[in-house]
Amino acid sequence: MISFVLIALIFLLAGFTQGVTGFGSALVAMPLLLLFLDARTAAPLCVLNGLVITGYLCLRLTTHMDWRKIMPLCLGCLPGIYVGVIFLKQADDHLFRLLLGGMLIFYAAYSLLARPHPRPIHPAWAYAAGFGTGAIGSAFSAGGPPTIIYASLTGWSKEEIKATFSAFFFATGICIATAHAFTGLTTPFVLRHFAVSVTFVLVGVWQGAVCSARISRSLYLRIVLMLLIGMGLLMLGSALL
Numbered sequence: 001m002i003s004f005v006l007i008a009l010i011f012l013l014a015g016f017t018q019g020v021t022g023f024g025s026a027l028v029a030m031p032l033l034l035l036f037l038d039a040r041t042a043a044p045l046c047v048l049n050g051l052v053i054t055g056y057l058c059l060r061l062t063t064h065m066d067w068r069k070i071m072p073l074c075l076g077c078l079p080g081i082y083v084g085v086i087f088l089k090q091a092d093d094h095l096f097r098l099l100l101g102g103m104l105i106f107y108a109a110y111s112l113l114a115r116p117h118p119r120p121i122h123p124a125w126a127y128a129a130g131f132g133t134g135a136i137g138s139a140f141s142a143g144g145p146p147t148i149i150y151a152s153l154t155g156w157s158k159e160e161i162k163a164t165f166s167a168f169f170f171a172t173g174i175c176i177a178t179a180h181a182f183t184g185l186t187t188p189f190v191l192r193h194f195a196v197s198v199t200f201v202l203v204g205v206w207q208g209a210v211c212s213a214r215i216s217r218s219l220y221l222r223i224v225l226m227l228l229i230g231m232g233l234l235m236l237g238s239a240l241l
Helices: 002-021 025-033 039-060 067-090 093-113 124-140 144-152 158-182 188-211 217-240
Strands: none
Touching: 002 025, 002 039, 002 188, 025 039, 025 093, 025 144, 025 217, 039 067, 039 124, 039 158, 039 188, 067 124, 067 158, 093 144, 093 217, 124 144, 124 158, 144 158
């Protein structure tokens, strides 16, 4: 019973985070879920709830979507999903925690310290970002960093970035969820936890979308990134104990 309550609260926070920023639900949820769930349960659970979040945001941001921006990311993602699923099926849980913790720290520290500015960027990088997102997303359910870093360098508007994230993560989420189902990772246990958490994730993403127009996005992102560094350190510590 306690685990169901914790999962509901985690996805309420994860939905709120992505409702405000357009990304980040899995980066918030995965480190917390891994404190009491194994990776093979937490990853497909995050993917299913991520579909709910991105589906909702796609409906809100339809007018800002440009499929010329989204398609290269999707095409690059497909081979990455295969690589990530194979890794998840075979990976050691301690190695999983080490890699996820390191990924969180690297991404958050890069975003806080480098503060990348828009610059001309070759279209081929969209395929590379898609591949990285597919691989990390299917293995860790936290594949946002490659695409987020890529988008931060393009000079797109806030609405274009959020719409691109939402459509791309929804499309990749469908592919990853299908891969998880066919490889046996989406178990009845995962589906029971999804049934408990889906209402809370919807409430969270709705509240986040409402609040996004009322608070400073830059300040909120700095707070989230600092929390991600703390979570990454927590994951590294749990893997080494």
